[in-house]
Amino acid sequence: KRTAVAMAMLQRGRGDMLLRYGNDPAIFPLALQAATRIESRRSLDPIDRILMLPPPQPELEQIWTDAIIKASEQLPVSEVVSLDERLEQESIIDKSIRIAILNRAIAMDELSMAMQISFLKRLVPLLLETKQPVTAVALLDGIPDEQLDEQLIDLRFRSALRARVFDTAASVNNKPEDWISFFETIRDTNPEDSEKLKDEIVT
Numbered sequence: 001k002r003t004a005v006a007m008a009m010l011q012r013g014r015g016d017m018l019l020r021y022g023n024d025p026a027i028f029p030l031a032l033q034a035a036t037r038i039e040s041r042r043s044l045d046p047i048d049r050i051l052m053l054p055p056p057q058p059e060l061e062q063i064w065t066d067a068i069i070k071a072s073e074q075l076p077v078s079e080v081v082s083l084d085e086r087l088e089q090e091s092i093i094d095k096s097i098r099i100a101i102l103n104r105a106i107a108m109d110e111l112s113m114a115m116q117i118s119f120l121k122r123l124v125p126l127l128l129e130t131k132q133p134v135t136a137v138a139l140l141d142g143i144p145d146e147q148l149d150e151q152l153i154d155l156r157f158r159s160a161l162r163a164r165v166f167d168t169a170a171s172v173n174n175k176p177e178d179w180i181s182f183f184e185t186i187r188d189t190n191p192e193d194s195e196k197l198k199d200e201i202v203t
Contacts, residue, residue, distance in 0.1 A: 047071045080105040098126055102126070
């Protein structure tokens with residue numbers, strides 16, 4: 001019954017009421033729809049409304065995640081970094097959501113080099129945190145060397161070491177002290193990677 005009433009509210013444009021009662025599991029899916037249908041002044045408003053509707057039950061987390069990703073697809077590409085900065089502030093947001101959004105953005109046709117770089121600077125650290133260094137290396141290999149600034153050089157170095165692509169790492173940075181410093185950084189959290197790196201340093 002509550003779902004039927006909520007559906008009627010949605011059809012009548014009473015999204016504000018649905019948002020108010022969105023913590024009811026029966027109403028929650030329709031409240032998510034309302035969040036994206038209400039007239040917005042800013043392109044990020046629909047996602048802000050979704051973020052104010054955390055899933056009331058664990059089994060509703062997937063449709064909440066899907067709603068965020070779907071809403072992100074309506075954003076101008078110029079707003080993607082602002083969105084990621086917004087999502088980064090939310091502890092409830094899994095890194096996989098941010099990765100999915102940034103991956104989609106960076107795969108768009110005719111992106112400017114500046115835009116690609118701005119996405120990579122946010123995506124690559126997430127890939128390293130989620131143990132996807134090979135993907136990080138592949139993405140960074142698409143940036144011409146002359147476009148690599150200090151931050152990208154460091155990301156490429158760390159990605160290559162984590163992916164065990166030691167030739168690439170050496171081409172970016174062959175200072176022994178930096179290799180040793182990185183080894184010490186990952187020794188406790190990534191013992192397998194650190195042992196491979198140690199073998200490379202020793203030889």
